[in-house]
Amino acid sequence: MIWVSALLVFGAVGWLLTSLAPSAELALGFEQLIHAPIPWALLATLWIGAGLGLAALVRGRRRFAIPIVGLELLLVGLVSFYFLRFSWLPEHTLALDVGESFPAYSMLDQDEALHTVPAGGPRAPALYIFYRGDW
């Protein structure tokens, strides 16, 4: 059972690493890690593999299995944490639809310069990207 477990976990992690292709457009990260939805099949394979490893450890009490299962749990934990953290957001819907006016605002930028924009035009077109923050 320990070898099946190792095959599942190390095989899945190996597949993940070898399938990553650097993004041509992005300076940071990989296309698959930034745009892909949660890879449930991959995560399920990892969890089943880790479960089999733990079961083998408990049933067989084989000393050589301890570092293998330890490494498996570390890998499964890291991959799961990466893909699942911040992955569950409460229901939310944008309050404004396409065609409606973007709200007026007055805000400081990174150099503490004030940007004041009215709700209607004329104004400079802009792409607003709301992100979680960098801390």
Place this chain on the structure above:
Amino acid sequence: MSVDPPDVSRRLRDKLAVRFTFLSDPQGQLLDALGIRHREGVPGRDIAFPTSILVDESGAIRWTYQSDTYRQRARPEEVFAALERLAPGGPGAGG
């Protein structure tokens, strides 16, 4: 745009070496107007639901994007396609 204060945004811009503007909305003024305030999104702090909005010169919203996770972002080709529709003479241009 984020709830980060300007100095945090400045450090991020320097780190990423990009030239676009980072607006600070520490009180969430726009987050409430847009309905994208994620209460306690991080412990002790409200943050924005991940959202992108394209606005034209008349102030009208022309394209929006919302994702289900903070990890997932709009693909560059989706954003560029929306920008092209906005451009004068583009597929979305009227008249």
